[in-house]
Amino acid sequence: MSDNIFISWSKSKSREFAFEVKNLLETLNPHLNIFMSEDNISAGEKVQEKIIQKISECDKVLLCFTRDNKKSPWLLYEAGYACGQNKMVIPLLFDEDHNWHSWIDNPMNIAREININSISFEESFINCFNLCDSVYTR
Known part of the structure; x- marks a missing residue:
């Protein structure tokens, strides 16, 4: 059984990262069904x-956070809707920002993030998306 992943992004830097993550996930697990509005x-x-429909159908929502978009209404709307639908919400942080979630109470304070700059990034990413841990994934 494959996961349905919804990738949420806002603003150009986040969009670029979202495409990279989508391509990476599709390469590492071609059985994932990944939705990204741009594609x-x-x-x-x-x-x-369409966004509401796809969030309702997905298993996981991956939020591509950068310093530029952490207050983006669309990103927060999609995250809040996904939380309300009891979806797994995974904030993916691309910038060093230790207080990334201090500006809102929900939905981000209830979801554990994956920080691409952390030592545990690879392990967290592999586990979160049920990827086979191999030299290739790392």
């Missing part, structure tokens, strides 16, 4: 309806 919403589709 998976066609012209003419109702963006908000």
Whole structure:
């Protein structure tokens, strides 16, 4: 059984990181079903309806946080909706910011983050997405 992953991003830096993470996850586990608005919403589709539908259908929501977008209304909306749907919400931090969640109470204070700059990044990432731990994944 494969996981359905929703990748949330906001602003250009976060978008670039989201594409990299999507490509990495698809390479490491081609059985994952990954939704990212930039790739998976066609012209003419109702963006908000599609996002709500895909969050409702997913198993995990991966939030691509940077210093530039940590107060982004869309990112927080998607995170809050996912929490309300009892989805696993995984904040992925791309910048060093020890107080990244101090500006809101929910939904981020209830979710343990993965920090790409931490020593435990590889292990956390591998475990979170049920990847096989190998030389290739590292």
